[in-house]
Amino acid sequence: MAQKTQKLVEEITPMEEDFAKWYTDIVKKAELIDYSSVRGCYILRPYGYAIWENIQRILDTRFKELGHENVSMPMFIPESLLQKEKDHVEGFAPEVAWVTYGGSEELQERLCVRPTSETLFCEHYAHVIHSYRDLPMLYNQWCSVVRWEKTSRPFLRSVEFLWQEGHTMHETAEDAMAETRQMLDVYADFCEQSLAMPVLKGQKTKKEQFAGAEATYTIEAMMHDGVALQSGTSHYFGDGFARAFDIQFTGRDNKLAYPHQTSWGVSTRLIGGIIMTHGDDNGLVLPPDIAPIQLIIIPIAQHKEGVLDKARELAARLKKIVRVKLDDSDNSPGWKFSQYEMKGVPVRLEIGPKDIEQNQCVLVRRDNREKIVVGLDELETAVPAALTAVRDGLYEKALKNREERTYTAHNWEEFLQIANEKSGFIKAMWCGDEECENKIKELTNIKSRCIPFEEEHIGDTCVCCGKPAKHMLYWGRQY
Amino acid sequence: MAQKTQKLVEEITPMEEDFAKWYTDIVKKAELIDYSSVRGCYILRPYGYAIWENIQRILDTRFKELGHENVSMPMFIPESLLQKEKDHVEGFAPEVAWVTYGGSEELQERLCVRPTSETLFCEHYAHVIHSYRDLPMLYNQWCSVVRWEKTSRPFLRSVEFLWQEGHTMHETAEDAMAETRQMLDVYADFCEQSLAMPVLKGQKTKKEQFAGAEATYTIEAMMHDGVALQSGTSHYFGDGFARAFDIQFTGRDNKLAYPHQTSWGVSTRLIGGIIMTHGDDNGLVLPPDIAPIQLIIIPIAQHKEGVLDKARELAARLKKIVRVKLDDSDNSPGWKFSQYEMKGVPVRLEIGPKDIEQNQCVLVRRDNREKIVVGLDELETAVPAALTAVRDGLYEKALKNREERTYTAHNWEEFLQIANEKSGFIKAMWCGDEECENKIKELTNIKSRCIPFEEEHIGDTCVCCGKPAKHMLYWGRQY
Numbered sequence: 017m018a019q020k021t022q023k024l025v026e027e028i029t030p031m032e033e034d035f036a037k038w039y040t041d042i043v044k045k046a047e048l049i050d051y052s053s054v055r056g057c058y059i060l061r062p063y064g065y066a067i068w069e070n071i072q073r074i075l076d077t078r079f080k081e082l083g084h085e086n087v088s089m090p091m092f093i094p095e096s097l098l099q100k101e102k103d104h105v106e107g108f109a110p111e112v113a114w115v116t117y118g119g120s121e122e123l124q125e126r127l128c129v130r131p132t133s134e135t136l137f138c139e140h141y142a143h144v145i146h147s148y149r150d151l152p153m154l155y156n157q158w159c160s161v162v163r164w165e166k167t168s169r170p171f172l173r174s175v176e177f178l179w180q181e182g183h184t185m186h187e188t189a190e191d192a193m194a195e196t197r198q199m200l201d202v203y204a205d206f207c208e209q210s211l212a213m214p215v216l217k218g219q220k221t222k223k224e225q226f227a228g229a230e231a232t233y234t235i236e237a238m239m240h241d242g243v244a245l246q247s248g249t250s251h252y253f254g255d256g257f258a259r260a261f262d263i264q265f266t267g268r269d270n271k272l273a274y275p276h277q278t279s280w281g282v283s284t285r286l287i288g289g290i291i292m293t294h295g296d297d298n299g300l301v302l303p304p305d306i307a308p309i310q311l312i313i314i315p316i317a318q319h320k321e322g323v324l325d326k327a328r329e330l331a332a333r334l335k336k337i338v339r340v341k342l343d344d345s346d347n348s349p350g351w352k353f354s355q356y357e358m359k360g361v362p363v364r365l366e367i368g369p370k371d372i373e374q375n376q377c378v379l380v381r382r383d384n385r386e387k388i389v390v391g392l393d394e395l396e397t398a399v400p401a402a403l404t405a406v407r408d409g410l411y412e413k414a415l416k417n418r419e420e421r422t423y424t425a426h427n428w429e430e431f432l433q434i435a436n437e438k439s440g441f442i443k444a445m446w447c448g449d450e451e452c453e454n455k456i457k458e459l460t461n462i463k464s465r466c467i468p469f470e471e472e473h474i475g476d477t478c479v480c481c482g483k484p485a486k487h488m489l490y491w492g493r494q495y
Numbered sequence: 496m497a498q499k500t501q502k503l504v505e506e507i508t509p510m511e512e513d514f515a516k517w518y519t520d521i522v523k524k525a526e527l528i529d530y531s532s533v534r535g536c537y538i539l540r541p542y543g544y545a546i547w548e549n550i551q552r553i554l555d556t557r558f559k560e561l562g563h564e565n566v567s568m569p570m571f572i573p574e575s576l577l578q579k580e581k582d583h584v585e586g587f588a589p590e591v592a593w594v595t596y597g598g599s600e601e602l603q604e605r606l607c608v609r610p611t612s613e614t615l616f617c618e619h620y621a622h623v624i625h626s627y628r629d630l631p632m633l634y635n636q637w638c639s640v641v642r643w644e645k646t647s648r649p650f651l652r653s654v655e656f657l658w659q660e661g662h663t664m665h666e667t668a669e670d671a672m673a674e675t676r677q678m679l680d681v682y683a684d685f686c687e688q689s690l691a692m693p694v695l696k697g698q699k700t701k702k703e704q705f706a707g708a709e710a711t712y713t714i715e716a717m718m719h720d721g722v723a724l725q726s727g728t729s730h731y732f733g734d735g736f737a738r739a740f741d742i743q744f745t746g747r748d749n750k751l752a753y754p755h756q757t758s759w760g761v762s763t764r765l766i767g768g769i770i771m772t773h774g775d776d777n778g779l780v781l782p783p784d785i786a787p788i789q790l791i792i793i794p795i796a797q798h799k800e801g802v803l804d805k806a807r808e809l810a811a812r813l814k815k816i817v818r819v820k821l822d823d824s825d826n827s828p829g830w831k832f833s834q835y836e837m838k839g840v841p842v843r844l845e846i847g848p849k850d851i852e853q854n855q856c857v858l859v860r861r862d863n864r865e866k867i868v869v870g871l872d873e874l875e876t877a878v879p880a881a882l883t884a885v886r887d888g889l890y891e892k893a894l895k896n897r898e899e900r901t902y903t904a905h906n907w908e909e910f911l912q913i914a915n916e917k918s919g920f921i922k923a924m925w926c927g928d929e930e931c932e933n934k935i936k937e938l939t940n941i942k943s944r945c946i947p948f949e950e951e952h953i954g955d956t957c958v959c960c961g962k963p964a965k966h967m968l969y970w971g972r973q974y
Contacts, residue, residue: 050619053576054606057569059619062634065566087544090536090655091570091608091639092592097532113571114596115608118643118654119589127533129570129594129608140529140538155541160570160638164597175597176569 056168056175066308092127107227137183138261171288179283192276203248210305212410218466239292242439244492250280300360304403316368435460445485447478465490535647535654545787571606586706616662617740650767658762671755678759682727689784691889697945718771721918723971729759779839783882795847914939924964926957944969
């Protein structure tokens with residue numbers, strides 16, 4: 017019976033065989049992404065976009081709780097505006113898309129499609145900031161930006177991508193610095209709690225800073241294969257842009273002063289992070305907070321009397337507490353199991369005639385396939401508990417992976433050996449000199465990740481030059 | 496005391512003096528919009544964007560209830576893709592922005608910034624529609640689009656604007672037509688219920704149809720000055736794009752067939768509609784459903800003991816049922832009254848020492864300034880009732896304005912006279928010939944609005960040529 021209607025869930029390449037292909041298989045077969053004919057631009061399909069909507073909802077609520085307001089800036093930046101802050105334009109001009117024609121008319125000044133919007137926000141701030149009473153100004157926008165990247169991979173690197181960019185202005189340097197650190201904490205908490213993705217918090221070296229920033233903070237996650245993913249950044253600008261854009265306010269002392277600025281962002285790259293942190297050979301594994309479907313109900317022997325009715329009754333009941341879907345299609349249960357494993361649904365509920373007789377059902381966790389027999393009257397507590405267990409299980413597994421793949425290099429030989437043989441983070445002492453950073457990158461093709469907020473003392477000398485060390489740095493290959 | 500801290504709320508130009516200037520004053524002084532240095536592109540400030548967020552939330556919920564799913568398409572369309580459907584490219588090519596450079600490299604094929612996304616959706620549909628089981632495909636996206644308009648006005652006409660675009664594919668022409676009509680109804684209900692803005696529903700003439708559509712349906716609102724605002728449209732495409740993009744599916748009869756298509760959209764232009772439908776000489780008037788602040792609490796004699804405490808207590812209580820703000824700044828109550836009238840907050844709650852003594856407060860409606868004394872224990876019912884009364888009051892007033900400004904022309908002399916002397920809708924019979932439509936436009940500079948779904952029989956002959964009439968048409972100047 018089941019055999020007749022059985023479709024096969026398409027196979028995906030095993031992770032160990034080819035991680036890159038495994039990744040691409042998942043984004044396509046879990047129906048997250050479709051390719052468009054525009055180079056480096058992807059289509060987010062409903063299931064992929066629904067993950068982004070959940071990310072947006074949680075973060076947007078948190079931003080607003082902290083007093084931020086959403087705005088919408090133009091997508092175009094006139095060339096002269098982009099050029100106002102010198103470091104910034106140097107960093108971004110080589111990778112922007114230029115609009116040169118409107119209809120059949122050549123523009124007098126070309127416009128770039130925003131790669132980021134500091135310049136637009138600053139132009140606006142100059143109009144609306146007059147007094148210390150106007151500060152802080154805590155703005156955010158959800159939009160897409162464009163960076164003319166040569167290579168692209170779904171979610172990880174693309175010409176256009178969706179993100180949010182927070183831009184804030186403050187009365188004092190201290191206030192701005194506190195905001196910069198606060199927003200990094202918001203990102204880190206979100207990644208750890210809602211995405212079950214452990215992150216390192218730290219500061220980027222000067223070489224890796226955002227163009228125009230005085231300090232860039234980062235959260236760095238480790239993917240299943242040991243490669244790093246920069247997952248979110250927050251930047252402290254001091255008053256550099258404010259001076260370039262002539263933004264001044266009358267202070268409490270009645271004197272004119274320049275405000276201090278921050279910006280911070282996360283993007284759909286987080287979805288790439290979720291895939292590569294939690295996915296397995298059966299497909300996607302989604303942390304419950306952002307899963308479009310948190311619970312999939314699969315009736316067993318659904319042609320038997322009462323099964324579908326009971327399944328529908330449970331779906332209606334559980335809809336009040338979780339995002340639930342009932343699959344009552346005529347595909348076989350086996351096909352459905354595979355299908356929703358591919359889609360990463362965190363918990364599956366199986367219910368058949370024997371279960372109904374005993375007033376129970378089976379919950380199956382996606383992360384470890386653990387089965388739990390649960391009385392039907394306990395579902396309101398058992399389902400949320402199972403979801404929490406999945407989140408915790410995912411987090412523990414990811415943390416273990418990161419711990420196992422974090423290595424310490426006390427000297428150059430050790431560094432080289434780890435770089436050649438392992439994939440993961442390398443902790444090493446550093447003199448603080450950009451020359452050493454460049455040299456390590458050149459010789460190993462590994463970039464510095466960050467100076468962690470919690471530095472460990474693992475030696476006294478720089479692994480590269482042997483001079484006295486100033487900081488402990490994390491190193492790692494990156495997506 | 497109050498005098499000392501009093502700031503003046505900036506004056507706005509009276510409507511009757513200069514409606515256009517009144518409009519611009521409101522968008523600036525209610526802090527909805529700021530001008531950017533990008534020609535024809537506006538900045539939505541927090542208060543303006545919050546209105547859009549409320550519009551989005553209500554419509555998005557409704558779309559999803561009806562089975563639609565959100566997706567995200569690229570913002571760029573390669574020139575060759577735009578050209579695939581001939582009528583469509585003819586309509587849009589003259590007004591698109593062209594990207595010709597990526598960084599310092601000239602592109603082999605230029606890309607336009609989407610003016611609308613039918614072509615992108617169709618390219619994707621060709622990948623994902625295989626069987627009748629895949630239909631209907633009910634997609635929507637929230638994004639911005641770009642049309643290289645020569646003139647611009649905040650919310651009404653701009654180079655870039657925010658909107659949503661629904662794009663759906665159906666098994667049969669009937670299904671697609673039903674969707675086209677359904678979504679127009681969704682828009683009309685939303686405008687009438689949530690925006691308190693009466694709309695006419697009807698079909699555009701062939702001349703005014705969307706480029707590439709077989710039929711375009713529209714909702715037409717009338718602004719305070721009698722000028723029409725096309726507020727939302729839905730389009731039926733038949734299988735024209737499907738043929739151009741070679742989108743085919745295997746039908747129930749096992750034969751290949753072309754699916755039938757719709758698209759539909761509303762934009763931030765709705766905010767312009769709200770302003771010009773409900774605003775008055777004191778500023779903005781917001782319908783409660785989309786007002787960022789629904790209730791403003793203004794303490795009277797707030798330096799007196801107990802007043803601020805009580806005001807805070809009420810704010811905390813009412814927060815559970817409405818979007819409430821307490822203004823406890825040291826500005827005078829008079830200034831606060833004017834400020835929140837300017838911002839269009841639908842209901843104001845005043846509370847002072849005498850009110851507290853009597854366990855009451857005063858509610859003041861923004862639309863007609865009616866004051867209602869309400870016992871503090873009844874606020875949970877009185878505040879929602881006052882909001883409903885504001886919505887109903889606004890709707891009635893707008894409907895009355897439309898009725899008073901709707902004229903009937905039985906012949907050409909009447910048409911001309913109304914066109915010259917009045918501002919509003921003109922109902923007139925029409926032979927169905929585009930030549931007459933063109934002639935009327937040429938002679939009066941008035942465009943046809945729509946053939947209403949509910950046609951009245953007001954004569955037998957075309958007002959223009961005198962030949963037998965086929966339809967009743969609405970005419971009117973437009974924003």
